[in-house]
Amino acid sequence: MATTLKQLDYSVLQQCMHCGMCLPTCPTYVETKRERNSPRGRIALMRSIADGETQVTKSFGEEMYYCLGCLACVTACPAGVNYVELFETARADVERKGVLHTPQRGFWRWLTLEVLFMRPRLLRAVGMGLRWYQRSGVEKVVRGSGLLRLLPEGLRRLEPQTPVMSAVFSNGLIEEVEEPVGVRKYRVALLTGCVQDLAFAEVNRDTADVLLANGCEVVTPSVQPCCGSLHGHNGAPELAMELARRQLDLFEVESLDAIISNAGGCGSHLKHYGPLLKEDARYAERARLWDSKVRDVHEWLAEIGFRVPSAGCGVEEVTYHESCHLTHGQKVVAAPRLVLGSIPGLKVVELPESNWCCGSAGIYNITQPEQSAKLLKRKVEKIAETGVPVVATSNPGCHLQIAAELKADLGNKCKSVTQPVTLLAQAYRNERSGGVVNGEA
Amino acid sequence: MYEDFLSSIAGVVGADQVLTGDEDLVPYGFDGTAVLKQRPLCVVFPADSLQVSGCVKLAALHAVPVVARGSGTGLSGGSVPVEKSMVLVLTRLDKILEVDERNLTLRAQCGVITKEVDDAAGRFGLFYPPDPGSMKISTIGGNVAENSGGLRGLKYGVTRDYVMGLTVVLPDGRLVELGNKCVKDVAGYSMKDLFIGSEGTLGIITEVLLKLLPKPQARRTMLALYDSMEAAAETVSAIIAAKIIPCTLEFLDRMTVGCVEDYAKIGLPTDVEALLLIETDGHPVAVEDETVRMRDIALKFGAREVKVAVDEAEGARLASARRQAFSALARVKPTTILEDVTVPRSELARMVKFIRLTAERHRLLIGTFGHMGDGNLHPTFLTDERDIEEMHRVELALEEIVEETLAVGGTVTGEHGVGLAKKVFLKRQFSEASYELMREVKRALDPRGLLNPGKIFD
Numbered sequence: 001m002a003t004t005l006k007q008l009d010y011s012v013l014q015q016c017m018h019c020g021m022c023l024p025t026c027p028t029y030v031e032t033k034r035e036r037n038s039p040r041g042r043i044a045l046m047r048s049i050a051d052g053e054t055q056v057t058k059s060f061g062e063e064m065y066y067c068l069g070c071l072a073c074v075t076a077c078p079a080g081v082n083y084v085e086l087f088e089t090a091r092a093d094v095e096r097k098g099v100l101h102t103p104q105r106g107f108w109r110w111l112t113l114e115v116l117f118m119r120p121r122l123l124r125a126v127g128m129g130l131r132w133y134q135r136s137g138v139e140k141v142v143r144g145s146g147l148l149r150l151l152p153e154g155l156r157r158l159e160p161q162t163p164v165m166s167a168v169f170s171n172g173l174i175e176e177v178e179e180p181v182g183v184r185k186y187r188v189a190l191l192t193g194c195v196q197d198l199a200f201a202e203v204n205r206d207t208a209d210v211l212l213a214n215g216c217e218v219v220t221p222s223v224q225p226c227c228g229s230l231h232g233h234n235g236a237p238e239l240a241m242e243l244a245r246r247q248l249d250l251f252e253v254e255s256l257d258a259i260i261s262n263a264g265g266c267g268s269h270l271k272h273y274g275p276l277l278k279e280d281a282r283y284a285e286r287a288r289l290w291d292s293k294v295r296d297v298h299e300w301l302a303e304i305g306f307r308v309p310s311a312g313c314g315v316e317e318v319t320y321h322e323s324c325h326l327t328h329g330q331k332v333v334a335a336p337r338l339v340l341g342s343i344p345g346l347k348v349v350e351l352p353e354s355n356w357c358c359g360s361a362g363i364y365n366i367t368q369p370e371q372s373a374k375l376l377k378r379k380v381e382k383i384a385e386t387g388v389p390v391v392a393t394s395n396p397g398c399h400l401q402i403a404a405e406l407k408a409d410l411g412n413k414c415k416s417v418t419q420p421v422t423l424l425a426q427a428y429r430n431e432r433s434g435g436v437v438n439g440e441a
Numbered sequence: 442m443y444e445d446f447l448s449s450i451a452g453v454v455g456a457d458q459v460l461t462g463d464e465d466l467v468p469y470g471f472d473g474t475a476v477l478k479q480r481p482l483c484v485v486f487p488a489d490s491l492q493v494s495g496c497v498k499l500a501a502l503h504a505v506p507v508v509a510r511g512s513g514t515g516l517s518g519g520s521v522p523v524e525k526s527m528v529l530v531l532t533r534l535d536k537i538l539e540v541d542e543r544n545l546t547l548r549a550q551c552g553v554i555t556k557e558v559d560d561a562a563g564r565f566g567l568f569y570p571p572d573p574g575s576m577k578i579s580t581i582g583g584n585v586a587e588n589s590g591g592l593r594g595l596k597y598g599v600t601r602d603y604v605m606g607l608t609v610v611l612p613d614g615r616l617v618e619l620g621n622k623c624v625k626d627v628a629g630y631s632m633k634d635l636f637i638g639s640e641g642t643l644g645i646i647t648e649v650l651l652k653l654l655p656k657p658q659a660r661r662t663m664l665a666l667y668d669s670m671e672a673a674a675e676t677v678s679a680i681i682a683a684k685i686i687p688c689t690l691e692f693l694d695r696m697t698v699g700c701v702e703d704y705a706k707i708g709l710p711t712d713v714e715a716l717l718l719i720e721t722d723g724h725p726v727a728v729e730d731e732t733v734r735m736r737d738i739a740l741k742f743g744a745r746e747v748k749v750a751v752d753e754a755e756g757a758r759l760a761s762a763r764r765q766a767f768s769a770l771a772r773v774k775p776t777t778i779l780e781d782v783t784v785p786r787s788e789l790a791r792m793v794k795f796i797r798l799t800a801e802r803h804r805l806l807i808g809t810f811g812h813m814g815d816g817n818l819h820p821t822f823l824t825d826e827r828d829i830e831e832m833h834r835v836e837l838a839l840e841e842i843v844e845e846t847l848a849v850g851g852t853v854t855g856e857h858g859v860g861l862a863k864k865v866f867l868k869r870q871f872s873e874a875s876y877e878l879m880r881e882v883k884r885a886l887d888p889r890g891l892l893n894p895g896k897i898f899d
Binding site for chain 2: 010011014015017018019020021023024033034035036038040041042044045048053054057059060063077078079080
């Protein structure tokens with residue numbers, strides 16, 4: 001892919017005819033009502049750089065990182081502008097020109113993009129360290145001692161948002177190959193993700209269970225590389241390409257019926273290995289094959305006509321928050337609702353503005369805490385409006401973000417965040433134990 | 442030389458409401474019109490009528506041109522800045538001030554989004570009939586300044602028909618109030634009408650007083666599918682001749698239907714030559730009667746099939762697909778040049794055919810859709826602005842379409858306004874004396890030509 005705006009296929013920029021249909025769907029434009037904070041404004045800036053009328057400046061870089069990359073504009077755009085390519089190229093250009101560089105930012109980018117998220121074993125090791133810290137009581141002591149005040153302000157603010165590490169990671173919960181009971185109808189791979197693996201390993205277990213319950217043999221390599229979405233979305237396309245190649249090397253793509261992702265943000269990126277590697281002679285074709293097989297788990301369940309459970313899941317009412325990249329990036333809108341709606345005794349209450357970004361947006365809550373907090377507040381207010389005690393979502397970022405705020409929002413009746421796949425897995429489990437029917441625990 | 446000016450403007454609106462950086466100005470260099478762009482001197486965000494007045498006074502003092510802007514969805518270049526101008530963005534004037542149920546009026550600041558006007562009326566069982574395709578984005582002030590039309594124009598008319606009063610900042614900065622809540626008012630010149638559709642060249646509209654209507658009790662939507670464009674056009678003429686006035690009678694040609702379906706995926710058939718979207722509203726009995734009669738007419742005039750929407754939700758979905766038609770056409774080629782010619786309804790079939798033949802003759806792609814019921818067509822050139830040779834053919838074809846429009850007694854713009862895009866054609870439509878009259882009005886109100894200069898005429 002192009003790494004500067006000048007290299008970009010110009011017709012992608014031209015595709016925007018600035019009709020403005022994107023404006024009311026853009027969370028940053030709606031906040032500021034300034035054109036530069038809107039999709040068509042950002043595209044105009046990119047185009048003026050491609051045209052050589054303006055330069056990649058610090059101000060341009062800040063604008064590109066003010067954009068959430070939520071892709072609501074992509075859904076709204078009748079002209080079919082490929083905003084994903086524009087946005088990723090623009091951020092890559094910003095990084096290449098180094099206009100936002102500071103030693104501190106450089107360090108964190110190096111640590112996350114080049115070190116941690118390039119080395120899955122190291123990431124898990126850090127996760128284990130964090131798990132020990134959280135579970136041994138040391139965290140409580142540190143928080144109580146006021147030692148955290150020694151941290152730089154940015155980190156101090158983030159500290160409470162540190163995800164709670166799972167007791168066991170995915171590789172401790174899922175065998176490399178698991179066979180369904182009864183007839184094997186499909187062979188699928190399960191992608192365990194990075195944050196999902198560390199913080200929501202049990203959601204991966206739930207996903208495997210749901211797949212098994214629907215006749216899928218599930219292949220789950222115990223050590224998986226990051227899919228590269230973090231890199232692709234943050235201006236590091238070369239690293240994203242490297243990770244895509246590793247992913248393609250790890251799986252026998254040809255023998256699989258589907259490659260299953262259960263994280264909205266990862267899935268959106270995973271479906272675009274083809275365009276990412278289109279200039280790589282060795283991988284281009286395999287990447288296209290890969291793209292054709294990647295499915296979000298809900299999408300896959302709907303496609304194969306999943307089995308409706310006969311038991312309930314122990315929850316009576318749920319509302320559903322759509323992850324941006326699942327709904328706008330992957331256009332998987334109806335399937336998660338179909339999954340939730342299939343569970344006996346579970347009432348699904350529609351969430352107002354369900355597809356409006358919660359502000360998590362990858363690492364946006366770290367890079368743009370103020371705007372992120374505004375969106376999060378708006379989100380939990382809408383959740384409160386439903387009066388429902390449980391909200392389901394399907395992306396670890398949204399899950400963490402919303403859960404942290406609900407915990408702090410004492411007046412909110414909604415106290416619990418879960419994922420649709422978890423509720424379905426629970427219903428299947430309850431079938432076997434003969435326990436819960438029609439939502440009664 | 443502009444430093445004094447900029448600091449005095451900052452004194453009126455606050456320093457954070459004045460933008461001058463490259464990254465801030467570039468996105469204000471254009472509106473919804475293709476190809477046209479020009480970077481302004483500064484972009485300013487006043488908060489109320491008084492601040493608008495203050496800004497305009499200072500602009501007059503420093504001889505800085507002023508270009509008013511709402512959401513920038515215009516399609517004739519009306520809010521494209523001129524060189525060294527101050528763009529006054531009016532989106533902060535976004536309050537609905539009053540809904541008067543007893544008089545069926547609504548008063549709003551100019552920056553309110555048009556759909557919010559309709560929604561506010563809806564809460565009182567009323568509605569605001571003009572519904573431009575961009576109503577979810579465009580501002581009511583912009584609609585009044587451009588005298589926008591929309592999908593219900595056939596039965597309900599255009600924006601002008603719903604404006605009862607205006608607050609306007611004149612080119613010297615004075616604030617005037619025009620019109621009132623009286624249904625009948627013949628006191629003096631109809632000054633408010635002068636400013637409706639004046640495209641920011643005579644004054645800046647900061648508040649509007651609108652007429653509302655009771656919400657129709659019932660509505661039915663149907664789709665008629667055709668294998669020939671002429672048959673669709675003849676159906677329209679026949680419906681009008683049968684003395685039925687539906688609220689909406691929209692036309693989409695094959696290419697437009699294909700693009701809309703590609704985007705909206707609502708199940709439109711893509712193998713038709715033309716499609717009519719017909720909507721009727723009013724008393725339930727009348728709606729049923731008209732639905733049946735129009736279906737019969739459509740079938741009689743060659744519709745392959747007529748589908749009646751089962752409920753209001755389906756009807757709304759179909760109508761909303763039509764709103765995306767223009768933008769959806771951009772899927773075919775990178776540059777879309779949208780025209781706005783309007784002809785007497787008796788000439789529709791002829792005009793539609795002429796456009797098709799012109800496209801063939803010049804080897805161009807033209808997607809045509811529009812408000813057939815009111816004669817307003819949107820032939821849309823699908824091209825690439827970098828292809829100079831093709832752009833030349835676009836110009837030739839456009840010339841011919843405009844000439845034909847004027848020859849059959851039509852107008853160069855039905856709802857988008859003249860702006861920059863159509864001013865070369867305006868002269869041809871008017872006689873010398875009537876064209877000069879417009880210029881005299883402009884000179885009388887804005888002798889130094891500081892309000893939106895270069896728009897409508899040079």
